[in-house]
Structures are given as C-alpha cells and as structure tokens.
Amino acid sequence: MNWVNAVIQGMLLGGQYALIACGLSLAFGVMRIVNLAHGDLAVCGAYLGLVLSSALGVPVWVTLPLLLPAAFAAGVALQLLLLGRALRHGVLAPVLVTFGLSVMIENLLQVAATSDPRGLNAGSLALASFHLGGGITVSWLFLTAFLTACAVLSGLQLALSRTSWGRKVRATADDLDTARLVGIRVRPVFATVAGTAVATAALAGVFIGTIGTFDPLAGTNTLIFAFEAVVIGGIGSLWGTLAGGMALGITQVVVGVVNQSYAVLAVHLLFLAVLTVRPGGLFTSHQAEIGEARGVGALG
Amino acid sequence: MSALLDIAGLEVFYGDFQALFGVSMSVPRSGATALVGANGAGKTTLLRAIAGAQPCASGTVSYDGANITAAPPHRRISRGIALVPEGRKLFPSLTVEENIQVGAAAAASDAWPLERIYGAFPLIAKRRRQRASTLSGGEQQAVAIARALAAAPTLLLLDEISLGLAPRVVEELYQTLSGLRSAGATLVIVEQDLRRAMDACDDLVCLLEGRVALAARVADVSRDEVVAAYFGEGRS
Numbered sequence: 442m443n444w445v446n447a448v449i450q451g452m453l454l455g456g457q458y459a460l461i462a463c464g465l466s467l468a469f470g471v472m473r474i475v476n477l478a479h480g481d482l483a484v485c486g487a488y489l490g491l492v493l494s495s496a497l498g499v500p501v502w503v504t505l506p507l508l509l510p511a512a513f514a515a516g517v518a519l520q521l522l523l524l525g526r527a528l529r530h531g532v533l534a535p536v537l538v539t540f541g542l543s544v545m546i547e548n549l550l551q552v553a554a555t556s557d558p559r560g561l562n563a564g565s566l567a568l569a570s571f572h573l574g575g576g577i578t579v580s581w582l583f584l585t586a587f588l589t590a591c592a593v594l595s596g597l598q599l600a601l602s603r604t605s606w607g608r609k610v611r612a613t614a615d616d617l618d619t620a621r622l623v624g625i626r627v628r629p630v631f632a633t634v635a636g637t638a639v640a641t642a643a644l645a646g647v648f649i650g651t652i653g654t655f656d657p658l659a660g661t662n663t664l665i666f667a668f669e670a671v672v673i674g675g676i677g678s679l680w681g682t683l684a685g686g687m688a689l690g691i692t693q694v695v696v697g698v699v700n701q702s703y704a705v706l707a708v709h710l711l712f713l714a715v716l717t718v719r720p721g722g723l724f725t726s727h728q729a730e731i732g733e734a735r736g737v738g739a740l741g
Numbered sequence: 742m743s744a745l746l747d748i749a750g751l752e753v754f755y756g757d758f759q760a761l762f763g764v765s766m767s768v769p770r771s772g773a774t775a776l777v778g779a780n781g782a783g784k785t786t787l788l789r790a791i792a793g794a795q796p797c798a799s800g801t802v803s804y805d806g807a808n809i810t811a812a813p814p815h816r817r818i819s820r821g822i823a824l825v826p827e828g829r830k831l832f833p834s835l836t837v838e839e840n841i842q843v844g845a846a847a848a849a850s851d852a853w854p855l856e857r858i859y860g861a862f863p864l865i866a867k868r869r870r871q872r873a874s875t876l877s878g879g880e881q882q883a884v885a886i887a888r889a890l891a892a893a894p895t896l897l898l899l900d901e902i903s904l905g906l907a908p909r910v911v912e913e914l915y916q917t918l919s920g921l922r923s924a925g926a927t928l929v930i931v932e933q934d935l936r937r938a939m940d941a942c943d944d945l946v947c948l949l950e951g952r953v954a955l956a957a958r959v960a961d962v963s964r965d966e967v968v969a970a971y972f973g974e975g976r977s
Contacts, residue, residue, distance in 0.1 A: 605842070608835065612843045615832040622794050622826060624818035624847030624892060 446577045447695045453579070455670075455690025456587030457652070459683040461645040461663055462670035463594055464638030470677035471614045471634045474524055474535045478542040479642055480664030484657070485546060486512055486643025487650035488554060490561050500564030501647055508647070509640050516639025517632045525631060543660065550657035561650035586648040593641055594683050601679075610634060614677070669712040675722025684724045743806065745770045745896055745927050746791065751800035753786050760786040762951045763800065768896070768944070773918075773928040775938035775959070778948035779971060784931045785827050787948065788898045791929070792824035793817045804896070815847040821895030825902060827931075829885040833874035837865055837884050840873050844888035852893040861917060862887050879910035886914070890921075897921065900931045915941055935967060949973045 465479045476482075489511065493504035527538040569581040601607035613620040613630050621627055649655055649663065666689060674685025692711050697704035715723055744767035753761040761783045768774050776784050789795040791802060793814035802810045809817055823844075831840050841858060859866035862883045868876060873884055882902055889897060899918070903911040918941065922928060932938035939945065939959050947955040947970040955962070955970035968974075 608839050608843050609846060611834055611839075612832045615834050616830060618794070619826060619830040619832070620843075621814050622789075622792060622824060622830070623844050623888060624815040625843065626815050626847075 443698060444695070445575070447698045448691055449573075449577060449579065450583070451691030451694035452687050453583040453587045453690070454694060455687030456590035456683075457583075457645065457648055457686070458666050458670045458689050459686030460586065460590035460593060460641065460648065462667040462674075462682045462686055463590075463597060463679055464641040464645075465664075465667050466671045466674075466677060466679060466682045467597065467634055467641075468638045469671070471610055472524070472528065472631055473532070474528065475539070476524075476638070477536065477539040477664065478546060478660070479539075479638070479667060480662070481543045481546040481550075481660030482512075482515075482639050483642040483646035483649065483663055484550065484655055484660040485515075486639075486646030487559075487561060487655045487659075488550060488646075489643065490647045490650060491559055494562050499562075500566075501561040501651060502564065502566075505644070505647070508643060512643035513636040513640040516636035519639065520632045520635035521628070524635065525628065543664075547657050547660060554657060556656050556658070558654040558656045559650065560654045561647060563651035567651065582652055586652065589644070589648070590683065590686070593644065594679050597637070597641075598679050606630075606633065666708070669708065673712060673715045673722060674724050678722070678724065681722055681724040685722070688723065744768055745805060746929075747801075747803040748787075748791070749801050749803075751787070751790060751802065752798045753783075753790055753795055754798050760951055761790070764948070764951070764953055765800075766946050766953060766956055768927060768929055771922070771925055771927055772944060773922055773930060773942040774944040774946060775942035776929055776931045776946050776948065777933075777935060777938055777967065777971065778954070781950075782948040783951040784948055785900055786951075788824060788900050788929065788931060789826075791817075791898060792822060794824070818847040818892045818894075819849055821849040821893070822898070823889040823892040823894035823896070824898040825885050825889045825900060827900040827904070829881050831873040831881055831884055831888070833872065835873055836870055837873055837876065838869040840884055841887050841891045844891035845893075848892045849895065850893045853890045855891075858887045858890055861890070861920065879906050879914075882906060882910075882914060883917075886917070894926065896927045896929070898929045901933065902930075903932065903934060903937070911937070935964065935971070939964065939967070947971055 461483055465476060468474050468476050486508065489508055490501040490504055493507055494501040497504065523538060524535055527534040563582060566582050566585060570578050571581065572578055601610060609625050609630050612625060613627055617627065670686040670689055671682055673688055674681030688711065689708050693704045693708050696707035746768040748767065749765045751761050751764040752759065764787060776787065778784050786795060790797055793812055797810060801808055804820060804822060809820065832843065835843065841855065865880055865883050865887060868880060873881060876884065886902065902914055915937065918928060930938060930942060942959055945957055945959050945962065945967065946953060947967060949970065954973065955967065
C-alpha cells in the first residue's frame with residue numbers, strides 16, 4: 442500500500458511540475474525562446490499573490506481574477522518590449538536576455554521582500570484532506586493543484602486545436618516566415634503566447650506558495666524541474682509535458698519512500714537517462730520526432 | 742487604364758549580396774504576366790518583394806495607385822496581393838483545411854469561402870481533414886494555391902508551381918489558373934518552362950542577373966528573342 446500511496450502522491454506532485462512547465466513548453470514551441478526567467482516569473486506570481494491577499498485580507502484564491510490578468514499583461518509587455526527585440530538578434534540573444542532577467546528578478550525580490558521564506562494564505566484548503574481507504578490520504582490542496590494543471594493543459598490544447606488563434610499559433614510555430622507571408626500578424630500571436638505562458642507560470646507560483654514556501658531565489662530550482670518535465674515529455678507537446686511532469690513527480694516520491702536523500706537526485710538522473718536514450722522525449726510519437734529533427738514544432 | 746502594379750527602380754540586398762538592380766516593371770489589370778529567367782536571376786526575390794516579405798533598399802512598389810513599398814505582408818494581402826511561395830511552404834502540422842483557413846487571416850474580402858475553394862479544387866476537398874504533409878506533391882501545390890485564394894486576391898503571385906510535378910498535374914493546375922483569370926484575377930507567374938509560360942501569359946518579363954533583360958507582349962516577341970534575353974546573348 443505504501444507504493445500505491447507513493448505513486449498517487451507522485452502523480453499529484455507531477456501535476457504541479459506540469460503546470461509550471463506548460464508555459465515554458467508553449468514559449469519554446471512557438472517562439473523558440475528558452476525562457477531562463479520562467480521560474481522567477483512563477484515566483485513573482487507568488488509574491489504578487491502574497492501582496493494582494495495580505496492587502497485585501499483574503500485567501501490567495503480570491504485574488505486570482507486580479508493576479509492572472511496582471512500576469513498576462515506582464516507577459517505581453519515582456520514580449521513586446523524585450524523578448525521580441527532579442528529574438529531579432531539570433532538564437533543566443535534571448536537566452537542571454539532571459540538569463541539577465543532572471544538575475545535581476547531574483548535580486549530585486551531580495552531587495553524588496555528580503556530573503557525570508559514566505560507562504561501564501563490558502564484559506565480552509567490549506568490543511569484539508571480526505572481518506573481514500575487503505576491508509577492513503579490525499580490533500581485537497583494537492584488534488585486542486587493537480588486538477589488545475591489538467592484543466593489548464595486541456596484548455597490550452599483545446600484553444601490550440603480548435604480556435605482561429607490556435608491555428609495561427611500552430612502555423613507560426615511551424616514556419617515563421619511563411620506565417621508572415623500568408624498574412625498572420627506575428628507580433629500579436631507572440632504577445633498572447635507570452636502572456637499565456639507568464640499567466641500559467643504565475644498560477645503555478647501561487648500553488649508553490651500555498652503548498653510550500655518560497656523565497657526570492659526559489660525560481661532557479663523551479664526552472665530546473667520545469668525544464669526536465671518539458672524535455673522528458675518531448676519539447677513542444679503539451680500532453681507530453683503533463684506526462685513528463687508526472688514521471689518526475691512519481692520518481693521523486695517513490696524513490697523518497699526508499700531513501701529521502703536520493704529523491705531529487707533520482708529525478709535528475711531520470712532526466713539524464715531520457716536525454717541520453719530518447720532525446721526527443723519519452724512521449725513523442727515517431728512522426729513528431731521527425732518533425733523535431735526537421736526543426737518543425739510539434740504543438741499538440 | 743493604369744497598371745495594377747507598378748515597380749520602379751527596385752533594389753534588394755541579402756546582406757552584402759545585391760539580388761535586384763533597379764528593376765522596373767508594370768503589370769496590367771486582368772492579365773497574366775510571365776516572369777522568366779535563369780536560376781538566381783532574382784525572380785523569387787522580386788515576387789517576395791512584391792508580397793512584402795523582402796525589404797527593399799530603394800525603389801517603389803505601387804499597387805492600385807497606392808505606394809505600398811513599406812507596407813507589411815498582412816496589409817498587402819488585405820489590399821489583394823497574395824503569393825504562392827516557391828516550394829509550396831505549407832504548414833506541415835496543420836490539416837489541409839486549416840492551411841486554407843490560415844490563408845484567410847488577412848483576407849481582402851470573403852469572395853473565396855471554403856466551399857468555393859473546394860469547388861475549384863475538388864481533389865483537395867476529399868483531403869480536408871488530412872495533415873498537409875501527408876499529401877502528394879500535386880495536391881500540396883493545389884493546397885498552396887487554395888491558401889492564397891482564401892485571401893481573395895486581386896493580384897496572385899505564383900512562384901514555380903510546376904516544380905517537381907508530373908506534366909498532367911501541371912496541366913490541371915494551369916487550367917485552374919485560366920479559370921481564375923476568367924474570374925478577373927491578375928496573375929504573375931514564375932515558370933521555368935518557357936513554352937508553357939508563353940502559352941499561359943499575355944506579357945513577359947525576363948530577368949537576367951537581377952536586371953530586366955526584356956519586357957514585352959508575348960505576341961510581339963519570338964521564342965528565340967526570349968531565349969537570347971534569358972542567357973544574356975547579344976549583350977557585350
């Protein structure tokens with residue numbers, strides 16, 4: 442029963458990793474941007490939640506209708522003012538710019554909020570749990586995080602495959618030059634994708650802050666897990682990202698049952714193993730891998 | 742009646758390499774103009790410059806009396822200029838229908854709804870739910886033309902649509918094009934096959950090393966004169 446419990450808890454944890462990672466996957470799939478500040482943007486979301494929920498005296502969930510549009514707007518502004526310009530100067534420029542952004546965010550947060558670890562007010566959800574039987578207890582908070590991740594990923598997938606916005610995003614991911622040529626205005630496409638990526642990062646940050654604690658430097662660690670989920674799942678594939686996140690979560694918790702001190706190491710070893718054996722990702726079809734090899738994004 | 746498209750003194754560079762040297766030409770309304778020339782003569786560059794995909798160092802592009810030299814591609818499409826790019830350039834992960842729908846992103850009008858496009862290309866109607874990358878070369882070329890038609894163009898630019906296709910398939914595509922002409926569209930066709938280009942078009946422009954070597958009514962020139970311009974013979 443111990444193992445079943447570990448797998449369930451691992452899946453739930455994996456949902457959180459996938460939620461952080463989906464924005465990273467989207468931004469890379471569409472804009473070919475490796476956003477090294479993604480984890481820090483998630484932490485910014487947690488701090489924004491902290492400010493809003495203490496100012497209004499409400500649990501952080503109540504502030505989401507304010508927080509998510511603000512994060513979306515920040516993502517749009519970031520793309521239009523910074524990343525869009527960086528993209529015009531080759532592949533290395535965006536990497537350097539987002540790295541610089543990451544360092545700046547971490548230091549500004551330290552100045553503004555000190556390095557004390559903080560937590561978010563999750564209201565009555567914080568400690569609530571229910572029994573599945575067989576001694577397995579599931580935290581409502583973990584379950585909410587997992588279901589939110591599934592909902593966000595399904596929503597994104599639907600928007601990409603069914604809407605006119607999604608068609609333009611996929612066409613742009615396939616071939617930027619031709620997308621321009623057939624009349625797609627690429628700037629708004631990129632801006633909305635960046636906005637969505639930052640909004641999902643902020644939402645993930647809120648869950649990080651309610652489930653555990655965060656501090657100004659938490660972004661780097663968050664980024665590493667998000668990256669690993671994206672790579673294990675197959676770059677550019679959202680369902681792959683969910684599966685990749687769950688593979689990480691399950692590995693971490695199951696190995697933790699054996700020996701807690703090897704749990705995180707096991708996650709990184711899994712990542713290395715996948716990168717060595719199937720660099721296209723565990724959950725991509727053969728055809729999608731060919732697409733990747735040709736430099737074609739495989740969103741969806 | 743004034744020309745639909747007027748190009749004057751167009752110069753285009755790729756970095757330090759100059760691809761077009763003061764190219765001037767005009768395209769009359771409701772006709773077909775063949776753009777011919779050897780590989781590297783600048784045909785594709787010229788079409789891309791007209792479509793707005795290639796910035797011009799100097800010169801002007803006027804369309805329907807308006808100067809569009811600095812307009813981005815989506816503005817030109819809204820005015821009625823659509824390009825079928827060389828090599829088809831379909832979006833491989835999109836279905837046939839999605840490729841066509843994306844072509845309507847900045848459409849000039851709704852004159853070409855999906856039903857009308859499928860009417861003109863019955864073959865691809867059957868494949869509408871398939872990924873574009875799974876189609877044969879001829880079908881892909883038809884989808885590329887359909888994608889440009891979805892923008893309801895007045896001026897349709899076609900870059901080497903017969904490349905790598907069987908003669909029978911090329912014949913069908915050209916029949917569709919003559920149907921488009923009858924419907925009032927103006928065509929600029931880049932074509933390697935000189936005979937076919939001269940059969941399908943009223944006007945002919947021959948580029949040689951980034952310059953216009955010959956511009957004439959097809960009826961007024963012989964094939965030999967065009968071939969001479971093509972290879973730069975008769976110049977010293």
